[in-house]
Amino acid sequence: MKDVNGLDIPTFDDVIAAQDRIRPYIHRTPILTSSFLNEMAGCEMFFKCENFQKAGAFKVRGATNAVFGLSDEMAARGVATHSSGNHALSLSYAAGRRGIPCHVVMPRAAPQAKKDAVRGYGGIITECEPSTTSREEVFARVEAETGADFVHPYNDPRVIAGQGTCSLEFMEQMEEHGAPVEMMVAPIGGGGMISGTCLTLSHIAPKVQIIAAEPEQADDAARSFRAGHIIADDAPVTVADGLKVPLKERTWHFVSNHVTDILTASEQEIIDAMRLTWARMKIVMEPSCAVPLAVILRNRDVFAGKRVGVVVTGGNVDLDKLPWMQG
The missing domain is CATH 3.40.50.1100 (Rossmann fold)
Incomplete structure (x- = not known):
């Protein structure tokens, strides 16, 4: 719609x-x-x-819907996002279930427990400064380099x-x-x-x-x-x-x-x-x-x-x- x-x-x-x-x-x-x-x-x-x-x-709901809604051709390039934590580890979890790469931009100040969880699910982290501006600038670079499908945390x-x-x-x-x-x-x-x-x-x-x-x-x-x-x-x-x-x-x-x-x-x-x-x-x-x-x-x-x-x-x-x- x-x-x-x-x-x-x-x-x-x-x-x-x-x-x-x-x-x-x-x-x-x-x-x-x-x-x-x-x-x-x-x-x-x-x-x-x-x-x-x-x-x-809860974010695993949206992340899993996005990952398993991809065509096989799109999924092969993996997924990417920026997130302070829960969406990052949720997308990493979902990507792991489908066996595809997940690239995540996370603020340096994000809780260590969430960074550890992202890596535990197989997510690949690139760090940024703790501001919306920095997050989006670093992500644009990661997205261009990987060609992965962008799964926004909420939009x-x-x-x-x-x-x-x-x-x-x-x-x-x-x-x-x-x-x-x-x-x-x-x-x-x-x-x-x-x-x-x-x-x-x-x-x-x-x-x-x-x-x-x-x-x-x-x-x-x-x-x-x-x-x-x-x-x-x-x-x-x-x-x-x-x-x-x-x-x-x-x-x-x-x-x-x-x-x-x-x-x-x-x-x-x-x-x-x-x-x-x-x-x-x-x-x-x-x-x-x-x-x-x-x-x-x-x-x-x-x-x-x-x-x-x-x-x-x-x-x-x-x-x-x-x-x-x-x-």
């Missing part, structure tokens, strides 16, 4: 096709609940635990359609939990997960409010949402390293048309929510994934009495550098 600007925009049929395509290579991740956190937040939360996903993050119809399978799966599973959710909350950086969520829910559950959660110190999506056009920060600083990238044209299409609101949380609120979830739910989540809970706890009045879906987007953490251990 083309939007008013001529951009290729994925459709719900693409989500259905993606679900069939990626099923052999991903986990059907569980939904967990916590009565303690429900009481603390004043709402009923259902956590979709993509931290248990293959490669440790790619194949990736957005793949991410849409997460909320599709969630809504199928919620049939076991009685009434459906009234709100869905997910982190927003570049907007791939939120776009997939918008794409799916606008078709199968259009009354569900979609709330994007963002760090205060990387709030370009919230400012964009209020301004009515994309505002991009080049190198924001936040503990939520997966949410530093700006929106792009395709993700802005979904955000501007389907998101109800974008709410933010402070660095300390994000760290506190991450630690709280580790302590109470006994699950490993990375800082970016704690932003939805931080936002819910900060805005209890918005969520009071509601049934709320919460996407736990990943669990790839450097265990030697947990944020509450930093002096």
Whole structure:
């Protein structure tokens, strides 16, 4: 489908096709609940635990859809991307399953655990400086040298359609939990997960409010949402390293048309929510994934009495550098 600007925009049929395509290579991740956190937040939360996903993050959905959607001729040249971590290791995982090369441009400051995981899946890393400008300049060189197919971390119809399978799966599973959710909350950086969520829910559950959660110190999506056009920060600083990238044209299409609101949380609120979830739910989540809970706890009045879906987007953490251990 083309939007008013001529951009290729994925459709719900693409989500259905993606679900069939990626099923052999991903986990059907569980939904967990916590009565303690429900009481603390004043709402009923259902956590979709993509931290248990293959490669440790939801991004394997979009990456696998892109890789296995390539023709044999295109696949032979391999795939390439730029990413601070989870998309890099997810694309490396998917490429490994198909037996093709994966070239990744990563910021020097990316968590070592994520670099190690990329290499463990067979990804070939080229480092860049920690800014959007440097990332895109270095990537252009790598792409020209390799001829690989560019799989953008989020501004790619194949990736957005793949991410849409997460909320599709969630809504199928919620049939076991009685009434459906009234709100869905997910982190927003570049907007791939939120776009997939918008794409799916606008078709199968259009009354569900979609709330994007963002760090205060990387709030370009919230400012964009209020301004009515994309505002991009080049190198924001936040503990939520997966949410530093700006929106792009395709993700802005979904955000501007389907998101109800974008709410933010402070660095300390994000760290506190991450630690709280580790302590109470006994699950490993990375800082970016704690932003939805931080936002819910900060805005209890918005969520009071509601049934709320919460996407736990990943669990790839450097265990030697947990944020509450930093002096």
